[in-house]
Amino acid sequence: MTVPSNQDLIDFVVREARLIDQHRFEEWLDLFAEDGIYWMPLEWGQTDPRLTTSLMYEDKLLLKIRVERLKGARTFSQKPKSRCHHVLQVPQVDQRDDATGTYVLWTPMHYVETRLDEQKLYAAWATHTLAWADGALRIKMKRVDIVNCDAAFGNIQLFM
């Protein structure tokens, strides 16, 4: 059985950020496994997404609602639209489990989101848990820990 190389895993994470930056949100959604989750904790070192609030803890249905909403004719907070920009460090492969096809990568990043005259810079670490099945990688979990996760933010409208 072929398994993804470390470079395949790294390329996947880099491409994922690129799809967001290019507003290719449908293609981006397709990167998630059917039971995939996007998690952005609220607390430093948060372990529980269920009884502790998060900034985001979204399954594919909720992510799809976001993606559809961004296109909506009456989505006034996206008139004009936000734009975003990722700068990633080289993703590091923290765990490889070829037997189950599970891989974990850790990627420090800077994320810029901008709309109208405002531009906000965030620093974060992305932790990707990827699953290898049928010759393709899918996101089981993308966890984004913002350095100042507990700060009072204004709108964050796109995806880190």
Place this chain on the structure above:
Amino acid sequence: MDTYRNNIDAVRALVRDAEVHRDVYIDDEIFQLEMEHLFRNTWVYVGHDSQVPNAGDYFGTSIGTQPVLMVRHSDGQVYVLHNRCPHKGTRITTETCGNTGKMFRCPYHAWSFRTDGSLLGVPLRKGYEHAGFDTSVAKQGLSQVKHVRNYRGFVFAKISDHGPDFEEFFGGSLSSIDNMVDRSPVGRLEVAGGVLRYMHNCNWKMLVENQTDTCHPMVAHESSAGTTVEVWKTAPPGTPKPMAVEIYAPFMSPYEFYEGMGIRVWPNGHGHTGVTKSIHSDYSSVPGYTEMMEKAYGAERAHAILNENRHNTVYFPNVMMKGPIQLLRVFKPLAADRTLVESWTFRLVEAPDMLLQRTVMYNRLINAPTSIVGHDDLEMYERAQEGLHVDGNQWVNLQRLYVPGEEQGDEAVTNGTSEWQMRNQFRAWNKFMTLSM
């Protein structure tokens, strides 16, 4: 130039029967006067006593823009102290919350204070022997906010000696706190789940008004709730409805629904939407919870508690509470055009975890800076903050379902799309702004 300071008539003239002047939202001097009068003459929410369960526990927050500390003293009582060292003004606490043990110790010169604020010690005390220290303000220690009331765990404080006492100020509106607390089988709440903090570049009153604005959800939230309804339609038939869809979808209820749910207004600016029903009425039941409640209260009383589905209760000036969701939002004024929104969630002690799970999910989906519903609202507030600078029309219209004479009403229930509660808030605003001028 002072337009409003020492000009009580000018302040009064900002609020008409069913219109308010834009300066209440955009004028820096009015904001300053709000801090000096409105936020001192009213009972302002400080925190929940479950945040300070043990002696020495403290929590730092603000009343208006005044930094205060809520602290549990060794006698078990909760005090609210002004958070500055009487020596040089240094903020006493280094963390937002924690346990200080038996005393606060100023990190600058080690002056120390008991947890009721009284002065414990000053290093090199001899240096003050002939200085008149005993009669100084500093000798009094960390000064207490004089008027503090812990109502079923909710701690409110009033800085000024002006204004009504606690019971008179809140009157019948305390029934919303009662209902939220009674939803615990043992009648107790605990702050849980973390607090969401969301910065808004708009005036704090826009947020308060929006809590009973029932003509905006189907319009402003069409993008979020409406999209949810559309996406959910594409789910394969028979798919169980997720909790998240149960939370989002009712925002799209038609005008008739909101008209029928009703609004109740109380004196002094308090009021709530959802008298007969609300967008929280049709959530799936949580296994085992009703039985627990029946056992604790008896069937009749338990159902009376659970059938009360108040939507948003405004506690004037700057709090909104959701009893059926166990959620409380504080709209903290920072400047005329800047507001920090804190959204707190509560565990119903001894109720199933699934209730807290729903509470936490609601908070995340609706009140986070990453919330699509939050994005819808903030966009409107910020557009209004900008638009109000238009000089051509300087008045905000609050006439919906206004009937002359409503001012005399003591407690009233009315059509759920009325702007009565917003008018009620501004009448209270006028009263407490000018009370001590």
